[in-house]
Amino acid sequence: MKEEQFTIQENDTGTRIDVFLSKKLDNISRSYIQKLIKDNDITVNGVTVKANYKVNMNDIIKVSIPELAEPDILPEKIPLDILYEDKDILIVNKPKGMVVHPCPGHYSGTLVNALMNYCKEDLSGINGVMRPGIVHRIDMDTTGSLLVCKNDFAHQKLAEDLKIHNIKRIYHAIVHGIIKEDEGIIDAPIGRHSVDRKKMSINYKNGKDAITHYKVLKRFSNYTYIECQLETGRTHQIRVHMASIHHALVGDTVYGPAKSAFHLQGQTLHAKILGIHHPRTNEYLEIDAPLPTYFIDLLDKLDKMSR
Numbered sequence: 001m002k003e004e005q006f007t008i009q010e011n012d013t014g015t016r017i018d019v020f021l022s023k024k025l026d027n028i029s030r031s032y033i034q035k036l037i038k039d040n041d042i043t044v045n046g047v048t049v050k051a052n053y054k055v056n057m058n059d060i061i062k063v064s065i066p067e068l069a070e071p072d073i074l075p076e077k078i079p080l081d082i083l084y085e086d087k088d089i090l091i092v093n094k095p096k097g098m099v100v101h102p103c104p105g106h107y108s109g110t111l112v113n114a115l116m117n118y119c120k121e122d123l124s125g126i127n128g129v130m131r132p133g134i135v136h137r138i139d140m141d142t143t144g145s146l147l148v149c150k151n152d153f154a155h156q157k158l159a160e161d162l163k164i165h166n167i168k169r170i171y172h173a174i175v176h177g178i179i180k181e182d183e184g185i186i187d188a189p190i191g192r193h194s195v196d197r198k199k200m201s202i203n204y205k206n207g208k209d210a211i212t213h214y215k216v217l218k219r220f221s222n223y224t225y226i227e228c229q230l231e232t233g234r235t236h237q238i239r240v241h242m243a244s245i246h247h248a249l250v251g252d253t254v255y256g257p258a259k260s261a262f263h264l265q266g267q268t269l270h271a272k273i274l275g276i277h278h279p280r281t282n283e284y285l286e287i288d289a290p291l292p293t294y295f296i297d298l299l300d301k302l303d304k305m306s307r
Helices: 018-022 029-040 110-117 150-165 237-244 293-306
Strands: 001-005 042-043 059-064 082-085 090-095 143-149 168-176 183-187 190-191 200-202 209-217 222-232 269-277 283-286
Touching: 001 018, 018 042, 018 059, 029 042, 029 059, 042 269, 082 283, 090 110, 090 168, 090 293, 143 150, 150 168, 150 269, 168 237, 168 293, 183 237, 190 237, 200 237, 222 237, 222 293
Parallel strands: 143 269
Antiparallel strands: 001 059, 042 059, 082 090, 090 143, 168 222, 168 269, 183 209, 190 200, 209 222, 269 283
C-alpha cells in the first residue's frame, strides 16, 4: 500500500478534491482517484468525503493507493525486425502501432510479449516482469531502433550511459510548416500538463531539463522534413518541443491539429540512428534503422505536391 499526504494551501482552496489530486498524483487518472474516494481510500482530516468535496485551507488529505497485482505476461509469436544481436543486446526496428511494454489495456501484442517468445529466458530482469530487457522506450506510433538487454550486466551499463547522455539518438520527423533556419536548439523543460495529465508540456516550474537539436533535411510547400538529436530523453520530448515552436509533427493529433493530415496513424516520427558503446567491449556501435514504407511514401507525396 502506497501512502501519500497533502496539506491544502491557500491557492488550492475551493478546488474539487478529485481535480486537486489528479494534478498532484502523476500517472493516476481522475477516474481512478474517484474510485479510491468511493472505496474510502482517501480521507480529509481523518474522515471520508465525496469526489465533489471542495478542499479548504489546511485540510490534510491522506491517500492510500493499493499495490496493483502484476498480470502474467505471456510469450507471443510476433515477428521481430532485428537490426543487431549478440549475447548481450538486441536492437529491434519497432513497427508503428506496437506498444513497447504491457500496460493497462495492452497486456498482449506488445514488444515485450514478442521478446519473451524470441529470447526465452535471456532478458534482463532489472525493470521487473512488466519490462524485461527494456532500457528505454518509444511511443506506440513511433517507429525505429529500440535497445533491448539480454542480461543485467548489459542493462546496468547501458542504463548508466543513457542517464549521462552517452547514447546517440537521432530521429527523423516531418513537421507542419516551413522551418526557416537550417538548424536550431530547443532548450525547454518538460513536465506533466497542468490540466490534461495524459499530456506533457513545456513546464518551467515543475518540468525536467530537456534539450533537442534539430536540422532541416528538406523543405516542401507546407511541411519540413527534419532530423532531431536528443540530449535528454523526456516523455514525448520531440513532439512537445516541435509543437512549442509551432511546428507540430504531422499526424500528431495530441500536440498538433486534431484532424490528422494524410490519414496517418499517429505522429510521423522514426528513431533512425542509435549509437552506443557496447556494454562488454566498449566498442562504438551505430545502427541505422531504414525509414518505414509509410514515411517514404509520404515524402514522395510531399515532393510531388511541392513541384
